[in-house]
Amino acid sequence: MSDNLVEFIKERKQKLNAVIMAHYYQRPEIQDLADLVGDSLQLARDAAQAQADVIVFCGVSFMAESAKILNPEKLVVMPEPEAGCPMADMITADKLRKWKASHPEAKVVCYVNSSAEVKAESDICCTSSNAIQVVNSIPREYPILFVPDKNLGNFVALKTGRKIECWPGYCPTHQDVTAQEIQEMRARHPQAPVVVHPECRPEVIKLADEALSTGGILKYVEKSPAREFIIGTEAGLLHQLEKRFPDKVFHIAREEFLCPNMKLTTLENLAYVMDTLEHKVEVPEDIGIKAYHSLERMLNIS
Ligand code: SF4
Known part of the structure; x- marks a missing residue:
C-alpha cells in the first residue's frame, strides 16, 4: 500500500x-x-x-x-x-501593534515561527540558526522586541549582551523538557554530549553542552569526535542523524519528544x-509584500 x-x-x-x-x-x-x-x-x-x-x-x-x-x-x-503551530498562535498582529506602540523606539525581531501578519508587522525575521547574527545586525542603540519565543529571545540576549524584551510565547514541545530529565540522561550516558534546541527552557540550555538549531545540531555531530549524543529537540531529527551518521548513537532527551502538528x-x-x-x-497581497521584506532582510544577512 x-x-x-x-x-x-x-x-x-x-x-x-x-x-x-x-x-x-x-x-x-x-x-x-x-x-x-x-x-x-x-x-x-x-x-x-x-x-x-x-x-x-x-x-x-x-x-x-x-x-x-x-x-x-x-x-x-x-x-x-x-x-x-501553537507558539505562532501565541501572538497576533494586533497584539504586536499594541506592544510596538508602547516601545516606539524599538526594532522588532520576529522568529519565523509566526504568522504572515506578524511577520508583516516586524522589522526583520530570524530563525534559530541565524537569530544571533540577525540581532547583531541591528545597531546597538535600538532596544529589541523579540516575538514570539521567550526562550530563543532570552538565549540570544545572553549570547549578544543586547537588551531584548521577549514576548511570553513558547513551543510546548520544547518547553516540556525539564532539567531533571537532562540530568537523568547525563547520568545514564555520561560520555554523550548534550545538544539541545534554543526553544528549550533556560535551565535546560544551561545544562547542555550546546544549544543549536536543527541544522546546527547536524553540523555539530558531523564535527564532534564523540560516538554518542543526547539530542534535545523533536524526535524527527533523529531520522536524519541516524541516516547521515550510522556509526554514531543518538539518545532522545525525553520520551515522546514529538510535535503533534x-x-x-x-x-x-x-x-x-x-x-x-x-x-x-x-497570503493577502498587502501582508505578503510587507512580510516578504522582513524575510528578505533576514536572507540578505545570513
Ligand atoms: S516544534 Fe511544533 S509547536 Fe514547536 S515551534 Fe515547531 S511547529 Fe511549533
Whole structure:
C-alpha cells in the first residue's frame, strides 16, 4: 500500500513539475520522499530559489506561508491544512501593534515561527540558526522586541549582551523538557554530549553542552569526535542523524519528544494533495509584500 502511494506521489511530482519540501521534524517516510529536507532557514532559502511550478510543503502552516510569501506567483500547497503551530498562535498582529506602540523606539525581531501578519508587522525575521547574527545586525542603540519565543529571545540576549524584551510565547514541545530529565540522561550516558534546541527552557540550555538549531545540531555531530549524543529537540531529527551518521548513537532527551502538528502530514494526505491540489496556501497581497521584506532582510544577512 505505502509502495503504491510512494509511486503515485513520484509520478504526480513529475507531472506537476513540483518540488516537495520537508522539515526535519516530519515523519521519516516524508523526509525520505522529499526533494529538499531542512531547517526553517534552509527551507526559506530553498523556497526563495525554487524553480518548480508547484511547491508541496510538508511542515506547519507558518513555513508554507513563508514559501508562498517568497514565491507569490507559484502554487504552494500543504498536505494537512490543520498543521499549525501553537507558539505562532501565541501572538497576533494586533497584539504586536499594541506592544510596538508602547516601545516606539524599538526594532522588532520576529522568529519565523509566526504568522504572515506578524511577520508583516516586524522589522526583520530570524530563525534559530541565524537569530544571533540577525540581532547583531541591528545597531546597538535600538532596544529589541523579540516575538514570539521567550526562550530563543532570552538565549540570544545572553549570547549578544543586547537588551531584548521577549514576548511570553513558547513551543510546548520544547518547553516540556525539564532539567531533571537532562540530568537523568547525563547520568545514564555520561560520555554523550548534550545538544539541545534554543526553544528549550533556560535551565535546560544551561545544562547542555550546546544549544543549536536543527541544522546546527547536524553540523555539530558531523564535527564532534564523540560516538554518542543526547539530542534535545523533536524526535524527527533523529531520522536524519541516524541516516547521515550510522556509526554514531543518538539518545532522545525525553520520551515522546514529538510535535503533534508536524506529525499530521502522512503519505496519505501528501498523495491526496498531489492528486487534487487542494489546500492551497494563500497570503493577502498587502501582508505578503510587507512580510516578504522582513524575510528578505533576514536572507540578505545570513
Ligand atoms: S516544534 Fe514547536 S515551534 Fe515547531 S511547529 Fe511544533 S509547536 Fe511549533
